[in-house]
Amino acid sequence: MLALEFPPINEILRWKDLFPTFNKVALIGVAAALIAIVIFLLASNQDGLKAPKGVRNLAETIVEFIEEQIIMPTMGRQGLGWTPFLLSLFVFIYLCNVPGIIPIIYMPATARIAIPLVLSLLVWVVFIGVGFKHQGISYIKNSLFPPGVPGPLYILVAPIEFISTFLVRPFSLTVRLFANMLAGHILLVTFALLTEELVQGDSWILKPVGVLPFFMLMFITGFEVLVGFLQAYIFTILASVYIGGAAHPEH
Amino acid sequence: MLTAVVTRGAQIEVSFVTAEEGEGEHSIDCEFPVKDEQGHETGVCDTGPSPIAPEMKEVAWGAGAFIVMALLMRFFLYPRLKKGMDARYALIRGGHEQADAARASARAEVAEYESALATVKAEANDRVEAARQILEAERTARLTDVNADIAAKRDAANAEAAAAREAVRSDIAAAVVDVTSRTIELSIGRVPDASPIRSAVDEAMSAGVAQ
Numbered sequence: 001m002l003a004l005e006f007p008p009i010n011e012i013l014r015w016k017d018l019f020p021t022f023n024k025v026a027l028i029g030v031a032a033a034l035i036a037i038v039i040f041l042l043a044s045n046q047d048g049l050k051a052p053k054g055v056r057n058l059a060e061t062i063v064e065f066i067e068e069q070i071i072m073p074t075m076g077r078q079g080l081g082w083t084p085f086l087l088s089l090f091v092f093i094y095l096c097n098v099p100g101i102i103p104i105i106y107m108p109a110t111a112r113i114a115i116p117l118v119l120s121l122l123v124w125v126v127f128i129g130v131g132f133k134h135q136g137i138s139y140i141k142n143s144l145f146p147p148g149v150p151g152p153l154y155i156l157v158a159p160i161e162f163i164s165t166f167l168v169r170p171f172s173l174t175v176r177l178f179a180n181m182l183a184g185h186i187l188l189v190t191f192a193l194l195t196e197e198l199v200q201g202d203s204w205i206l207k208p209v210g211v212l213p214f215f216m217l218m219f220i221t222g223f224e225v226l227v228g229f230l231q232a233y234i235f236t237i238l239a240s241v242y243i244g245g246a247a248h249p250e251h
Numbered sequence: 252m253l254t255a256v257v258t259r260g261a262q263i264e265v266s267f268v269t270a271e272e273g274e275g276e277h278s279i280d281c282e283f284p285v286k287d288e289q290g291h292e293t294g295v296c297d298t299g300p301s302p303i304a305p306e307m308k309e310v311a312w313g314a315g316a317f318i319v320m321a322l323l324m325r326f327f328l329y330p331r332l333k334k335g336m337d338a339r340y341a342l343i344r345g346g347h348e349q350a351d352a353a354r355a356s357a358r359a360e361v362a363e364y365e366s367a368l369a370t371v372k373a374e375a376n377d378r379v380e381a382a383r384q385i386l387e388a389e390r391t392a393r394l395t396d397v398n399a400d401i402a403a404k405r406d407a408a409n410a411e412a413a414a415a416r417e418a419v420r421s422d423i424a425a426a427v428v429d430v431t432s433r434t435i436e437l438s439i440g441r442v443p444d445a446s447p448i449r450s451a452v453d454e455a456m457s458a459g460v461a462q
Binding site for chain 2: 008009010013014023025029030032033036041043044045046047048049050052059060083084087088089092109112113114115117119122178182
């Protein structure tokens, strides 16, 4: 019977600092921001009157995706002012996710909790700020005491609403992104190690069996492309929903 | 019994060992060794912070990178990109509107042309009908004239033919009377009375015509 003793998660996630206070996750985060800036800088420098192609086509596709698929369904036309923020959020998360399947790097920055936590807290601050800006102090009342609920039930509803709106939202945003990317990363490591050991091992009987984890590795690598995009999309659309809900409680 | 064991070290390794061999520690090289105050490795590996505990350096770099990017996106990159997109959309929209206007104008011209064409066709039909009626009347009139002319000519020809026929008949009758009279004269030796011969010849010729 075969068994796999897997190392602690830190063994596959922890990296030596490239220089003090700057490790691989920080490098990926900075690179993601720089790549996004360069892409949009190159795109914005091209003539906007001509038919978009190349990098401008890519940038405009992303912008339209954010506007049409995220903002319009959740906030409507009045939410288009949030496009730069949500665009930054989506692109940054996606570019932090993608390195998980890029050879040599093989590490999604979002598989560490720091970046998801930062982004979630930022979204949390933003949607609470938007709530106060649009509703004033009534935002607290509207959030904790939703209309249409019988009076006595507010004893139960108000704490639940407080926890779900002000505490669980940033927590769930963080954990959803972090846990999904971490799980994908662990799966990739697991099947890569199994393939390597089975194919390069001494046992001739087990060598052909190495094809199975290899195929799984290929499948999961492809799947991680989808997961990386999907997690960026989910995070962004939830941020949009939270901001839209804070700005327009009737929605 | 084989058991896969992943050993921890500078490079992650996995190997199959027997269950008996698999018991115990497998830590070999340590990427994060714990050092004592003099900086010497103590032989103990630093397991690092909890994987769910955020490291401040990652938080700081991640937040910094994102905020810089978001600010650039908000105040510089997105507005320039969007300005170009809006300009192009306006251009395309203007083109569409121009095309719509041109199409509407073309349709109006086509309608106008078709209306004019219908008017001209109706007018042409009227004229053709009038001309046809005029021609018909003229044709009928000419036909009548021609028929009358033909009838007159036919009557004249018939009269002329009758006159000629009568003249020929008289000549023939005279010749027959002469021949008959001469024959009788030769037979009887004297000139016969021409009247009975002429009557007999006229009667015979009339009977022949009647037959």
